[in-house]
Amino acid sequence: MTVDRTFTRSTEMQSRLHQLIPGGAHTYARGSDQYPEFMAPVLVGGSGAHVWDVDGNRFVEYGMGLRSVTLGHGYRPVVDAVAAAIAEGTNFSRPTALELAAAEDFLELVPGADMVKFAKNGSDTTTAAIRLARAATGRDVVAVCDQPFFSADDWFIATTPMHAGIPVEQSQRTVRFEYNNLESLKQALTGHSVAGVVLEAATATAEPAAGFLEGVRRLCDKHGALLIFDEMITGFRWSQRGAQSVYGVRPDLSCWGKAMGNGFPIAALAGRREYMELGGLRTRENRVFLLSTTHGPETGALAAFRAVVRAYAEEDPIGRMEKAGRALADGVNAVAENLELDRYVQAIGRPSCLLFVTRGPDLQRSQEFRTLFLQEILSRGVLAQSFVTSAAHTESDIDLTVDAVSAGLEVYSRAIESGSTAGYLIGRPVAPALRARAAPRQIDCT
Incomplete structure (x- = not known):
């Protein structure tokens, strides 16, 4: 991670959330285990396709409230x-x-x-x-x-x-x-x-x-x-x-x-x-x-x-979502192809409901490499468990995202070449939201 972006207050508040709310969130998909360790932003608000966290970080958001927001925040x-x-x-x-x-x-x-x-x-x-x-x-x-x-x-x-x-x-x-x-x-x-x-x-x-x-x-x-x-x-x-x-x-x-x-x-x-x-x-x-x-x-x-x-x-919100999604998929996939990573990272799916795939050196889907991808784009101002767009995503939002992916994939490429995320990934990998047990590091009975 090369970009200076801090999550100090979010990390403190997330710890407090775990003390008061089982799972630290009211939806398992919103849980801190779905984000890189110490990089789970606690949000204070949003407008259009942008959100802000308690540390003052601004992000272009995808997923948009677990796909519940199509017109943009605060429409x-x-x-x-x-x-x-x-x-x-x-x-x-x-x-x-x-x-x-x-x-x-x-x-x-x-x-x-x-x-x-x-x-x-x-x-x-x-x-x-x-x-x-x-x-x-x-x-x-x-x-x-x-x-x-x-x-x-x-x-x-x-x-x-x-x-x-x-x-x-x-x-x-x-x-x-x-x-x-x-x-x-x-x-x-x-x-x-x-x-x-x-x-x-x-x-x-x-x-x-x-x-x-x-x-x-x-x-x-x-x-x-x-x-x-x-x-x-x-x-x-x-x-x-x-x-x-x-x-x-x-x-x-x-x-x-x-x-x-x-x-x-x-x-x-x-x-x-x-x-x-x-x-x-x-x-x-x-x-x-x-x-x-x-x-x-x-x-x-x-x-x-x-x-x-x-x-x-x-209006035509679906048309705008699909237009933004096509531009994003084209941009991300072009960057991956230029870096010879197109077998490892892909934006796939219906343009209004895009996902991204992250694979490791063995070409199998990898939680470690997914976490590395999330870490790198988060550090560059993109909050995205998926690439699901809204009608509020603009061309400049897409350009910023593609630039963040491009810079992040430079790191991803080095990790692929080395055969491991070791030395590149900070903290534990993300985990499936629905699983029988919490990871040992996530259990804190103090």
Whole structure:
């Protein structure tokens, strides 16, 4: 690391955070173990695509609030809409007109859905979808695609390495299938009594093969399972109408969140009336306790959502995200190629949802070399667990990032030549967010 940038106050505050908050953050993906040691900035604010930390460092940020911010930090029309709404109260004992308007806006965007219910986080909506599928079918088992994350609740976390505290039988009610592999889904549906099939229609690095999503729809219909799309990332990033509109396949239920409110806390469960009504007052069936939240209809987040919808109607945020992403990928990959590192470092994925790959001398993905890459770009003013862009990223932001990558890859190249990050990496490597045990160095019982 060659650039003089200090993280003294951030390191002190991070230590205090660990004393007061389990994990030192409210999301495992935000944890200090996801950043180079002694280089986990504690932020104080942001504007557009820039953020500032407690040490006075300024960064171009990527990932943008775990993909929840597409219009930029502090986007004024959203902030103004929220301020106007909360000035008249935030929570009431009866539904507000704003709830109706927000529901109308949502269902106009997503014509495949007949009803919608708002919540505060994605895990609540995916879990509600599972409960609804089980109630509608009378079955217990859920088929889940081999994709990173669907819920913090037992039905999913039981299948991860971080399953302490969850009854073992929970994992027995979840079966897995491979993305773009209809045969694996067929086997899951044939061998089990499946209530619902859960998947992201696409990911940053995987597009559906020809006929795959249509085949998933047919298999669900054949076996009587509900098709559930997770639109947390694809919604408002692939399209404001979701991946279901991009690929032309209608799910029975879909779960939304993240960019719906440009960082404000709002999520949604949407779906066909025949299923959604099971959680209402107009059903003759046994009622489902679907979603009942004090803060689900809070006015600030609903106003933020409506302002986001207006922004997408009047502007072209997805086009701007994709333009910035293409320029960034081209720049990073050109730098890597010029340094003969293109086999080791790559920017990959959909332009609006870019990731970077870091490999070691053996060409295998490497946590040590990922940490070295993060260390070098952080020291040069780029905060990036990914290269996910927003509509606020400018040409100058992209140029600064490519310059930071270029300088950082000079160090990376020397480490590759030496066969190790030793002498180049300061501190321990980053670790997977979902793992059974903390690293010994991260355990401090004082």
